[in-house]
Amino acid sequence: METMWAPWRSSYVTNIASKEEGKTKRGCVFCSALEAENDLDRFIIHRSENAFVILNLYPYNNGHMLVIPNQHVSTLDELDRSVLHELMDLVVKAQHVLLQTYSPQGINVGLNMGSAAGAGIDQHLHFHVLPRWSADSNFMTTVGKTRVIPESLDESWRKIRENWDKS
Known part of the structure; x- marks a missing residue:
């Protein structure tokens, strides 16, 4: 078995664990995004009754989306079945x-x-x-802490939002 070293990952995980951001509803970046009035400012693609879809601000690839329940919970068993179904419907959409857009x-x-768990x-x-994509090399950053994302979040948001509204 080959080993891939990513020594920067340890400090990233440690820093994330020590931050207050995301630890309480009041300081949660997702809850904060949900409260935003302008979807483009927070890169929100879609809002539904119990969930929303947003672009990841630190994407592995163009089009990296997050599907998030409106309810501030940390495990699946805290959600009603109807919300779980809505989340899965949004994941499928x-x-x-993404297939249409990219x-x-x-x-x-x-x-x-x-x-x-990461x-x-x-x-x-x-x-x-x-x-x-078969030849993509951005999924895990291993060289120089560098990831090449050829498209701005604004452009990704525009493309995805256009196709979201069509489908």
Whole structure:
């Protein structure tokens, strides 16, 4: 088995764990985004009754979206079944829109519950939905802490929002 070293990851995880951001509803970046009046300012793609879809501010690839319940919870079992169904419907729609917008060769859908599982914001549950290509090298940053994202968040938001509204 080969080993891939990413020594920066340890300090990133330690810093995230020590930040107050995301630890309480009052300081939660997702709750704060949900309260915003202008969707473009917070890169919110879609709002529904119990959830919303937003662009990840630190994307692995263009189009990296987060599907988030409006309710500030950290585990799936804290949500009603109707909210869980709504979240899954939004994940499926996000997948469909990414296929329309970017024509990726694959899609990653992920959920990390708890900081030990890799959640950077562990107190507010969220799903990652992101496009992938066979030759992409951005998924994990291993060289020089550098990731090349060829499209601005504004442009990603515009493209995705246009296709979201069409589908």
